Amino acid sequence: MEQAVNKTLDIEKIRKDFPILQTEVHGNPLVYLDNAATTQKPQVVLDALNEYYSATNANIHRGIHYLAEKATAQYEETRKAVQSFLNAERPEEIIFTRGTTEAINLVANTFGRQNVGAGDEVIISTMEHHSNIVPWQMLCEEKGATLKVIPITDKGEIIFEEYEALLSEKTKLVAVNYASNTLGTINPVKQIIEKAHAVGAKVLIDGAQATSHLTVDVQALDCDFYTLSAHKMYGPTGVGALYGKYELLDSMPPYQGGGEMIAEVSFEKTTYNVPPFKFEAGTPNIGGVVAFKAAIDYIQAIGRPTIAAYEQQLLDYATPKFAELEGLRLIGQAENKVSVLSFVFDDVHHQDLGIMLDTRGIAIRTGHHCTQPLMDRLDIPGTNRASFAIYNTEEEIDKTVEAIKGTLKMFR
Amino acid sequence: MTINAIQDEIIEEFELFDNWTDKYAYIVEIGKKLPDLAEEHKTEENIIKGCQSKVWMTARMEGDQAVFDADSDAIIVKGLISLLLRVLSNQTPEEIAKTDLYFMEKIGLAQHLSMTRSNGLAAMVKQIKLYAVAFQAMNA
Incomplete structure (x- = not known):
């Protein structure tokens, strides 16, 4: 090697x-040497940002003019690139967010609010980033659910038997990172997911620290949700993605209300768009998303x-x-x-x-x-x-x- | 010495250094020399929390002067505390309350230390001023 x-x-x-x-x-x-916080950006990403604002800039998905269609096409190209990068089944399973933090909050506020109730449990690990702790604490507080924490060894590894002991029919969600930002530990997420599924729980993998380092295959992992941040992958800040299995995304309530996420709006009743648009209210960071593809291509080329x-x-x-x-x-x-x-x-x-x-x-x-x-x-x-x-x-x-x-x- | 005379003295001292490593070496030295605060004073009550390091401070009146003692778990911060105390401790509350602190900026430390780092110190200056106001009120 x-x-x-x-x-x-x-x-x-x-x-x-x-x-x-x-x-x-x-x-x-x-x-x-602060790459776990954010990586630097290659010229191709800077060029893509510049090119977007110099030659493409328009709002997406609505306009019928040339630039709007060009911007939409480029934006959707990145969705396909992320799909392929994670080996997701369909591009509709990729939702653009501001980053991992927003992706986790999205799941907590939609899937979480819908499926976690009083007496239920959410499991995280001791080595989670605050962004994979606080949203679940807020959810558990609101719903009267309990947050359970997987202990770790002094070396910084999850104690797997303790994790298994925490799992029960009360477990609605397990949310753990693929790699720890503080310790570097790569967690055995495939086994974690298998065990969670065995009790009927869903699993969110926080991939912020893993996605630029490891080859990620969400279908092989069989995770229900996967999150990433573009800026830790040589891409722009303010861009991230949530992967979710389509049928799950389809069954979840919307996140924020606004333009783009609707099918029909009247003052009496609004019907919602389908995933991924249901979760992408408002004008997103189009330039950032477009340039993110250049970062993915850069990683793929190496x-x-x-x-x-x-x-x-x-x-x-x-x-x-x-x-x-x-x-x-x-x-x-x-x-x-x-x-x-x-x-x-x-x-x-x-x-x-x-x-x-x-x-x-x-x-x-x-x-x-x-x-x-x-x-x-x-x-x-x-x-x-x-x-x-x-x-x-x-x-x-x-x-x-x-x-x-x-x-x-x-x-x- | 007046507060401003001490500030000017420090500015002059720092003009002798032509690079950052030497400036910090000096700050580390005076940080090491600053006496530790007794453990019994390192309480939750006396703590000023910064993002990365902790600062503890006590205050008392001696005659007509406010006297401050402070400590930190980080040496560079302790050196900066030493400078702050040299300027602001053993002065009357009236002088402290109305003082305009300019030496940090002049010796280039304000811009060199990022916000997260200087937060603890900014909080400490604020705390010293609050004490000064409180001491004034007590004397009134």
Whole structure:
């Protein structure tokens, strides 16, 4: 695999695709290791955005003029691209949202309100992002349902037997991430889904951290809902998607009311459009959605197995190098991980380290990463997190390790 | 010394540094030197929550001056606290309440520290001013 990677990947060429990687921060070449928060954008995505607003801009699905049809066609092309990217059965199963957060809120407010009642249970895991905790808390509070949480091991893996023990006929939904933004853990979602289905529960997979790293096949997984954010996949911010099985989407009530989502409106009664339009009220981020296709094409051109193998190579290179730093504790040591490296020094605050790396042009993430319950479970206030993408290099990892060494000296 | 004289003094001191690493090295040094707040004062009541780090602060009157002690779990923040205390502690509540803090901006720290980082400090300045107003009211 590694040989194949080296043969097909020209990282220097890839780096040239990203204008921001040619810039300097505080007088140093940018080392961008905050990819789990958002990835940088290749020129093809920037060009697609520019091209859309320069030559296509019109509102979609309504106009009969040339530009409206061109914009609609491009918008719907992205829907097909996402369908194919996730291997969904039909394009109508892809709903555009502002991102994963909105996709999860959509499911909580439609499927959730319709199917979760008093005494019912929703299951999440300890390593969820706040966006996959709070919407379910709000729903459970409103309905008198209970939120159950799957415990994890100290290494950062779901305790599967404990998960099985939580499942019952009261379980209406299981919502877990495919990969943890804080720990990098890749969760055994296929098995999680199978067990949930066995008790008649539906499953939502938060794919925000997985979709740019792993090959995702929603039909093989058999998940009921899958969410993603374009900006973590080299695409624009403010664009995401919800996948849902068609018959489920069809049976769900609408999310927001407005234009686009209706069939007929009178002051007495409104009938609703069919999926996906039923869930896409108002004018969406058309330019962003159109440019998202360029990001998907970019990933496809390199190939997801190639990306996964290269990122694994970076993680395997970085992990022992970081582990050698005096006093470093790795947070998240799961067997299967995406390219996320979280670590703490018990005697140096993550904020101090983050600020000093920033003065050298190195961008890492510090803090609780919107996973406060996970921080409580691990009994730490926060972590330092380096997360790698296709354009990062071993040289950047070396540079970061050296910069950390220098910083530690300063604080100790 | 007046509050503004101390602010000007700090601005002058920082003019000696020509890069950020040196500025931060200095801030870290004075952060390390600032005495820790006794554990019994690190209570929920005295905490000022920032996004990433915690700040604890106590206040009292000594004669006609307000005296503040503060601490943080992060050293750079502690260094910045040290600067703030140098400017605002041991001054009369009247002076503190009406002061215009400009040294952070002048030494370039306000723009260099992002909002999330400076939040805790901004909250601390606000808290010091609230104490000053409260002390004034108590004396009135």
